[in-house]
Amino acid sequence: NVKLKTYYARKRKLNEETYPDFYDTDLRQLFGAPAGIKxxxxxxxxxxxxxxxxxxxxxxxxFxxxxxxxxxxxRCDELGLHVLNDDPQQDFRVTAFITTLVMNYLFTGKFKRTK
Incomplete structure (x- = not known):
């Protein structure tokens, strides 16, 4: 069933932005505080x-x-992620992340996750 596995892997890659867990890795990295503001x-x-x-x-x-x-x-609500209250760089990191997603969208037509 290698062909079937390959087919579904390609299909998921093609439509990956529609999966709920698509941004989870990046969101956990951005909002990895154990406690703080949701x-x-x-x-x-x-x-x-x-x-x-x-x-x-x-x-x-x-829009x-x-x-x-x-x-x-x-998705952040679903994952129960938190951010530190006193991190002055957080706005910068979040803006950079969203800007990266939007620029990927402008160039490829999809909100691709950063690697």
Missing amino acids: AGAYLRRRRRRLLNAVCQWTNEKK PVNQLLARLTR
């Missing part, structure tokens, strides 16, 4: 600032970026 609440509180920064530097419309941000926020 990552979903953090993203909701900073949504407008993140949205404006990403749209400014990528020149992408707000698709907002949809991506909403999907990331929901």
Whole structure:
């Protein structure tokens, strides 16, 4: 059943952004604090600032970026991720991550996960 396994591996790779666990590795790396503010609440509180920064530097419309941000926020809630309260670099890291996803989307048509 190597052919069937290869088929499903290719199909998953082609449609990977639609799987709920697609961003889990990156989200766990970004929001790996054992305790603190819930990552979903953090993203909701900073949504407008993140949205404006990403749209400014990528020149992408707000609607698709907002949809991506909403999907990331929901996934953070599902995973129960947290962020440190006093990390001054967190906004920068999150903005860089979302900007990378949007730029990948602009060049490939998909929100590909960073490796």
